[in-house]
Amino acid sequence: MSSTPTATATQKEGRSEYGVALLLLVLGGWAIVDGLSLTDTASRGPVSAKTMPIVVGVLLVAMAVLLVIDLARGGRGEAEGGEDVDLSHGSDWRTIGLLVGAFVANALLIERVGWPISGAILFFGTTFALGARHYVRMALISILLSVGSWYLFFLGLDIKLPVGLLKGIL
Amino acid sequence: MDGINALIDGFGTALTPVNLLYAVIGVVLGTAIGVLPGIGPAMTIALLLPLTLRLEATQAFIMFAGIYYGGMYGGSTTSILLNTPGESASVITAIEGNKMAKRGRGAAALATAAIGSFIAGTIGTLGLALLAPEIVKLAIKLGAPDKFAIMLLAFIAVTTVLGSSKIRGLASLGIGLLIGTIGIDRSAGGQQRLTLGIPQLADGIDVVVVAVGLFAVGEALWVAAHLRRGHAEVVKVDGARMGREDWRRSWKPWLRGTAIGFPFGAIPAGGAEIPTFLSYALERKLSKHPEEFGHGAIEGVAGPEATNNASAAGGLVPLLTLGIPTTATAAVMLGAFQSYGIDPGPRLLSDHADLVWALIASLFIGNTILLALNLPLATVWAKLLNIPRPYLYSGILFFASIGAYATNTSAFDLWLLLIIGILGFFMRRYGLPVVPAIIGIILGPVAEYQLRQALQISDGQLSGLVNTPFSVTVYVIAVILVVAPVVIDRIRSSRAGDGDGDGTHHVPHLTPQSANQEGQ
The missing domain is CATH 1.10.287 (Helix Hairpins)
Incomplete structure (x- = not known):
């Protein structure tokens, strides 16, 4: 304040x-x-x-x-600080918009194309929004994470995430 | 000593090979996730909650125990090696610990934090094991008016003690109570409230979705909007160990910190923030090297870190005996208990004795595993701090999404997650503390039930809320909590002109900034 x-x-x-x-x-x-x-x-x-x-x-x-x-009376809410937070510049709405976009894409696609694909889109989209530009590395990690997490939940936890288009392959 | 016998039984449950494995998994995951920058203990538990979805209650509880202490310890590593803390209770650790690390004493700082956490956690858990059965003996006699009074106290404490602005704290509490009200009102007529006619909302919003949304998605969006350009500076360390002199200077602060932290955690007005400040001030006063404080004094890490962990153990006392969470982490755990159909309260210890004692035994075991892992693995954890930020925050959103979806395997929960995440973003932006909201969500429906019971018993007379000595006492404490800070402020500001500068003035300016953070 x-x-x-x-x-x-x-x-x-x-x-x-x-x-x-x-x-x-x-x-x-x-x-x-x-x-x-x-x-x-x-x-x-x-x-x-x-x-x-x-x-x-x-x-x-x-x-x-x-x-x-x-x-x-001039009171102000104090924005929260943190390890990676730099409050000296204003909110970056472009990043937020892209993040929300990737998130919405996942919510729309997960039951149509399955988590292994929609999750990869989510991860790729969010890393892009946050400024990563090593496209090959991003794509590899995205696919590894989404397919890996699908298997982890299916085999390890007995929770079936949607398999979608890849039915029969995974 | 029925506590001790029950505890031995608890060890019997927890020490089977499979259960031990769950404890190890809990500790390792808890530490690994907790170390990651920007992830506090509450987010750690929220993100890992889905992994326990299909486990038996006992095994889930055992894993929680590991995650609880693991996440806490992970946070202190982050504070020491990176400059700023991810949770309010680690503010002090960040001040002295990071200074130590920069002077090349990082190994000693990590070691005193790890060993101090172990000692404080062990003594604190022992305190919990001894105290809980005694408190339950009293708590079991409490009626609805008493329970309602305690919950009201918890609401008032969390909004007035923690925050820098009472209005924003209460607004946040209101938002939490509102979210908690959504769904079918089970105790009165089974009507749908605030569901907007959406069938998926009839059962209320799942605790995983709320916790992950507020803590993980909200935090990730908030950090993303303000991502620090360029790299945060990570101090390099080559392990965690300390010399004879460090031991000599650490052991008293560990014990004093434990003595301060445990009671503060145990009263339902807690949070680890105030006791860590107290411990720091005390150590500075007692130290033979007061000039080192502010430049990396080991006592300034040892004391507050022990306090932090003892207070975490103390916080389990009201959680397991009264069903009252005093911190965000405890609130998330309470929500997890509820999802197993377990109703924390005075009856928990008698109805689910095996579960609770297995949990407490696992706290001891987890604490020991933590120490055994952390001294050798400190450098590995430190490497996690260098993870590129885009991947880190994408990972948070990715796992938050899986968690929310897996809870009910429904895409609807992903939309809810986004809405709650955006709410969490704006709360951080405009200084509405998150802790009152999560406590309101979890405790609101319980408080409503107790209020209804109390007024049914008294036939609608409001006097039925204050007709026991206990409830009157609690209300008096609540009033003191509201009035005392105002009075102290007045006195302080009238004295401010003297300018005597007695040394304590260096610390207090941190309080409001840290108060808006996650709590532990």
């Missing part, structure tokens, strides 16, 4: 923090509306099925309001 308001980027990020308050408000509102819509006939006592959603909703809405007040 001891930020020095020098760069305009800082102020911009400060404004985007109102989005957090908005999210809390929306979540709180959702919980309250959902809670009120329940009709509880089965439970005895004052704590019905409605109570928890409404209490949580009120808590979230209250925190949304308090957060807005805190932000208006």
Whole structure:
């Protein structure tokens, strides 16, 4: 909370923090509306099925309001540090976008083409997003990991990940 | 001493060849994953949880024990050899340990951390074995109002003690409680709550998905957005060993650290952060070489590392006797217990005595394996720190995806994982601590159940919540927790003008920064 308001980027990020308050408000509102819509006939006592959603909703809405007040007074959430984290530059949205893309591709493909392929796409895509450019090495590791993990889960843990297109080969 | 007898039985279970193998696998995997930069103990357990999916409960518990201490130790290696810590409890280790490593004393720093962790872990686990049956004797008498009071205390403690901003802590708790409410309300009428009509949400969100999403995916996305350009500097070491002088300077801090850490871990207001600070301050005060502190004093590694591990052992006391997790790691473990249909609480020790004592015995065994492995393998672990970052964080996302999918073999869980991961990303970005959220998710439904019970017994009278001396005491403690920091702040700021600088002022500025991190 001891930020020095020098760069305009800082102020911009400060404004985007109102989005957090908005999210809390929306979540709180959702919980309250959902809670009120329940009709509880089965439970005895004052704590019905409605109570928890409404209490949580009120808590979230209250925190949304308090957060807005805190932000208006100049309060700021502290971004988390870490071993590989460099907070001196802003969030890299391109990387995030590519990562989410690879992740979505896996979620869409896993049951169509199977984990050995979709997992390889996931790993290749994420390493690319994170800046690796040794394409051959990336491809080899991706295939090794996805096929290896498929066998590990199948043979070692008796969990069948989707085999998809490679059915009969693996 | 029924504890000792039960413990011997526990060793009988844990020492069969197969179970011993699971303990070794747990320790090795826990350490290997825990050493990786950016992976704290909570993420380690979350990522490894799917491996235990098809195991019997006993074997899964034995593996958890190994992973628990392995992940903890891995984190301290990272702090010593890389500059910044991955978890709040290792902040202090990072300060002195990394300075030692840079002065060419890395081997001694790793050794004092490993041996200190072993001693503290062993004494702490012994404390757990002796204390748990006694606490259960009291806890079994607790009624619903008492249990609800303890849970409320846990919520308040985790939001007010740990965070730098109470509003953000409470907001995070609220998000956790909200996620915990999703699904069919089993105790009242079986209605679907907050499911948006999606059938897959009726059973609630699986703990693996939540834990992996918040800790693994959220963290990986967050780091990816801010990936340090250029290489983080890893200090080279050639092993882990210490000389006679190091032993002489380490053994007292180990024991003092254990004495500080265990009780702090055992009270449901814990976290290892405050006791490690205390241990550090104490060692500096008692040291004959106070001038070395801040430049790599071995006492500054030995004390806090022992504290950290003793507090981890202490944290298992409320987890196994009351079903209250005090840290993120404990919360993830509690969630794992629940997925085995085991309800942690005062009855755990009587209903599943064999399981619990096998777990405790495995903690001793895991601790010993850890020491035997880590002194010779320190250089191997150190090599893991050089893994190229793109592969590291891709690996986290890759294994997070397998874990989430394998839980229910459903692609729906992958979408949930992404949503929760994005939530975790924004929580890190805007300083909402993650620990209250995970505790809210796991403990929320239990607290609701106890509240309902308490008010049914009292026929709806709110006084039914405070009609036992125990619950009143707990509420008083909760109020003190809320009020005391405010009062202390006032006093401190009114004194700030004096500027006497008594030495303790060097440390406190670290607290808010570390408070937003993962907890242990």
